[in-house]
Amino acid sequence: MNRIGRAFLNYLIKGLLVILPIALSIFIVIWAVTTVDSWLNVNNILGVDPKTGASRNIPGLGLALVLGIIFVTGVFVTYFVTEPMYTWFEKTMDKLPVVKFIYSSIKDLTEAFVGDDKKFNHPVLVEVEGDMKRIGFLTQSDLTAIGLPGEAVVYFPFSYSFAGQIYVVKNEKIKALNMTAADAMKLVVSGGVTHF
Numbered sequence: 001m002n003r004i005g006r007a008f009l010n011y012l013i014k015g016l017l018v019i020l021p022i023a024l025s026i027f028i029v030i031w032a033v034t035t036v037d038s039w040l041n042v043n044n045i046l047g048v049d050p051k052t053g054a055s056r057n058i059p060g061l062g063l064a065l066v067l068g069i070i071f072v073t074g075v076f077v078t079y080f081v082t083e084p085m086y087t088w089f090e091k092t093m094d095k096l097p098v099v100k101f102i103y104s105s106i107k108d109l110t111e112a113f114v115g116d117d118k119k120f121n122h123p124v125l126v127e128v129e130g131d132m133k134r135i136g137f138l139t140q141s142d143l144t145a146i147g148l149p150g151e152a153v154v155y156f157p158f159s160y161s162f163a164g165q166i167y168v169v170k171n172e173k174i175k176a177l178n179m180t181a182a183d184a185m186k187l188v189v190s191g192g193v194t195h196f
Helices: 003-040 042-046 061-080 083-094 097-113 181-189
Strands: 123-127 133-140 151-157 164-170 174-176
Touching: 003 061, 083 097, 123 151, 123 181, 133 181, 151 181
Parallel strands: none
Antiparallel strands: 123 133, 123 174, 133 151, 151 164
16 A cells, blocks of 8 residues: 555544544434433424424423433432331332332442442452453442352443443452542443543
8 A cells, every 4th residue: 555545544544533433422412312302202292383384393302301300300309208208119119029120120220320329339350260350340248148258249341331240259359449430430341442
């Protein structure tokens, strides 16, 4: 390949490295807004434009409505819901067989990332085989209650995915990492290409 061809390819790759993350970020935001708007179908509430006969469309109205509902719910729960009311609600959900499983799973997953009791805030390094090590998050540090003293549960997220696996690991094989949970998650999910 001649010098002009190499220069062209070099500029093309550099342009792609700038444009691709920007374009994908914009695409994901637009997709999220339009998806939420289509789910809620709030544009029909605004009526029909008399000139065109089509529904009045305000992009992002559905997303704004969802964020508003979440905000108002947060304020309501903070100032008006007491501990006995919350406990009664939790007990009621526990009595519903299928709903209990779905509700508790979603609640635990949500609380793992946000809220007062974040579960993925202890990044660790775990020895697996020989000299190999894996980065994970300590989610349970004591398993004595289930007959496994001296062992812990570590969650290992997959690269380029929001899925992962959990392993029961002996405490002596776990070493705390000197990094934030967000940096550890970025390092794993990016396949190790993130720089600090």
